[in-house]
Amino acid sequence: MPELTPTTYAVTREALVAYAEASGDPNPIHQDPEVARSVGLPDVIAHGMFTLALAARYVDEQLGEPGRIAELGAKFTKPVVVPESGTEVEIEGTWRDERTIALRVTCAGESVLGNPVAVLRA
Amino acid sequence: MAVDASLAGRTFPPTPAYDVTERSVSDFAAATGTPYSPGDPAPATFPIVVAFAAMQSLMKDPNVGIQLHNVVHGQQKFVHERPVAVGDRLTATLTVSGLRQIAGTDIITTSSAITDDSGALVCTAEATLVHKAGA
Numbered sequence: 001m002p003e004l005t006p007t008t009y010a011v012t013r014e015a016l017v018a019y020a021e022a023s024g025d026p027n028p029i030h031q032d033p034e035v036a037r038s039v040g041l042p043d044v045i046a047h048g049m050f051t052l053a054l055a056a057r058y059v060d061e062q063l064g065e066p067g068r069i070a071e072l073g074a075k076f077t078k079p080v081v082v083p084e085s086g087t088e089v090e091i092e093g094t095w096r097d098e099r100t101i102a103l104r105v106t107c108a109g110e111s112v113l114g115n116p117v118a119v120l121r122a
Numbered sequence: 123m124a125v126d127a128s129l130a131g132r133t134f135p136p137t138p139a140y141d142v143t144e145r146s147v148s149d150f151a152a153a154t155g156t157p158y159s160p161g162d163p164a165p166a167t168f169p170i171v172v173a174f175a176a177m178q179s180l181m182k183d184p185n186v187g188i189q190l191h192n193v194v195h196g197q198q199k200f201v202h203e204r205p206v207a208v209g210d211r212l213t214a215t216l217t218v219s220g221l222r223q224i225a226g227t228d229i230i231t232t233s234s235a236i237t238d239d240s241g242a243l244v245c246t247a248e249a250t251l252v253h254k255a256g257a
Contacts, residue, residue, distance in 0.1 A: 018153035022150040022152075049170050049195070052167055056166040067162065069200075073248070075196065114197075
């Protein structure tokens, strides 16, 4: 089992726009600060699925090959707020057993995903 | 208004077939900086593209009673039988696996079976939608 290295990912508004197009989720709270504020959010927030995709990216990168993830899931517990200047998400994985990686996904020191876990193919 | 309590257990019609292309996978990977080269399997969360279409048909069904702007994605899980690959033709069939109504909030759990054109299961996408029913 390879050692897992904590990794920091930049999150930009441009990436959210690209993700909205690629995923087919055009909800404006992920793109337009005025709409986000009108529903009580402090600013634009990342799609929960954007953050979960980053968790999948982390696992792919740490293992050095794609397609190993058999199961991946999490609760979306706290929004990742993305100001004009962007933000960062930190991801750290721990081997729970030889096929299971427990993840910790944080933004500004606070956990944003609940119980994110990846189970690998046998 | 809360959603119709008879929603639990209901299965929605399959989504139109979605053709997985090199372009759709590489754009999805690029948006999150995920390493991807032609021929690689699609990223693990890529099936959300198909599952999301199924969730949209649930949320937009006027008989269900969901107000789209009151819905938050609470939880998501993917269970892959195999990785999605370019050339797959995928369809999602969503079933409402559970419905709980707590203090004006509907907690709707869904399970979308994502199948290929042979009918084989490729991935199960489980989503929890939190619907604040409002006044």
